């Protein structure tokens with residue numbers, strides 16, 4: 341079989357990986373667009389990452405998504421790292437190039453913004469400060485993206501303050517770090533509230549930030565998508581605030597990889613959401 345006749349393969353690598361919704365998503369798109377290709381989950385332990393990653397292209401893989409715990413380590417293995425992945429300090433999308441080089445990018449931030457543009461079309465980034473809860477890997481992508489689209493001020497809070505301070509020193513003066521307990525007081529004149537922590541996820545405690553002072557027009561969005569409607573979103577919606585759930589970010593961050601590997605930019609629409617939710 342020659343290079344040209346190979347059926348393209350892509351995968352998501354993580355450890356563990358059984359929980360990932362990416363195979364359902366890419367599988368749906370492959371069927372929808374009638375593409376002869378496959379997308380599979382591969383469990384790779386950290387110690388095997390380098391070795392197995394080099395083997396995948398030889399088996400016909402054209403790229404991969406990367407998830408916990410490899411998103412940061414992959415930057416030391418990839419041959420080419422995009423500026424945004426380097427700034428964020430993590431990659432989620434790999435392209436195995438024909439010259440053998442591994443190209444690493446981070447599409448979480450663009451996925452986050454695309455989700456807001458699609459589901460909160462009236463959101464204006466320059467309208468006011470954003471309150472961002474959390475300072476983990478996802479927060480880094482969100483903060484980078486918010487600054488890029490013109491949000492004037494990021495009010496950042498994290499349980500572990502040092503992590504938020506590190507983000508401030510990496511992303512600059514638009515990031516203002518506050519104590520976690522101050523969150524409720526900083527909502528009054530904020531134009532948006534973003535939860536990037538894992539609080540609110542099934543099996544984890546709820547976020548429990550009082551929303552009494554939240555600006556009634558502020559957009560509220562949660563990166564957590566299991567459950568789809570977190571307690572934060574339920575409370576914000578009950579107050580009349582516009583809300584956007586985290587599933588759209590997952591779908592949008594996947595689209596650029598699919599396009600690079602399989603040659604078609606997939607639609608992120610209601611049918612895509614349903615396909616992933618019912619998987």
Ligand code: NAP
Nearest residue numbers: 474475476477478479499500503536537538563586589590
């Ligand atoms: P991470 O790097 O492990 O960061 C976890 C964050 O949650 C940190 O800020 C951590 O604070 C905070 N946290 C965890 N338990 C907490 C608690 N009990 N009280 C207060 N804060 C707590 O994880 P990540 O990659 O950033 O992911 C964070 C969440 O975003 C996860 O739920 C993930 O599924 C979700 N996510 C969604 C998408 C999407 O497409 N929708 C994409 C990426 C991530 P400390 O620093 O103090 O530990």
